[in-house]
Amino acid sequence: MNILIVNPNTTRSMTSTVEAAARSVASASTEITALTSKFGPVSIEGYFDEAFSVPGLIAAMKDVDHYDAAIIACFDDTGLDAARCHTESPVIGIGEAAFHMASLIAGQFSVVTTLRRSVPAIKHNLTKYGLSSRCSGVRASEIAVLDLERPGSDAQARISEEIEQAIHHDRAEAIVLGCAGMADFAEALSHKHGIPVLMIFTVVR
Secondary structure (H helix, E strand, O other), X not given: OEEEEEEOOOOHHHXXXXXXXXXXXXXXXXXXXXXEOOOOOOOOOOHHHHHHHHHHHHHHOOOHHHOXXXXXXXXXXXXXXXXXXHOOOOEEEHHHHHHHHHHHHOOOXXXXXXXXXXXXXXXXXXXXXXXXXXXXXXXXXXXXXXXXHOOOOOHHHHHHHHXXXXXXXXXXXXXXXXXXXHHHHHHHHHHHHOOOEEOOOOOOO
């Protein structure tokens, strides 16, 4: 199996984070190639950024037919429909995949994302995928995407606070992390809160 992962923003360090998370759960026989869009926004935080990221995403996928499948590493599933039109290979969005994963292991799940302006896109996708009734809340931690990687950032603590609120107020039985840049936090937060905290590159324990 040969999988292409494309980060539709231009921040290479975020691609590295996602690539490492994918390799940690991939089988030994799976080959992973991770690419970063060469032009577009440095982060994707809502509809405006999405619009400018799609051309770079499609350009990065120019050799997609050489792979068995492709993954778009943006939780908003940026350019997913366009990418699926671009190739006959399967194309997976990490948002859609995480929602389905959560619905398999929990009656109700909540999403914890970055900024408030990302919430409408996530809610739109939940409705589009037919999973809005399974989601008990979409919460913003008010952390900019690039701050997830900033040394000394309190990002994980603020995400943890929102998870606590989701457990007590939303009655969430699982948490979906609403940004690819949160991949490093999933396992620690799952252990801390005692419920599955996941995204597509997560082993549910």
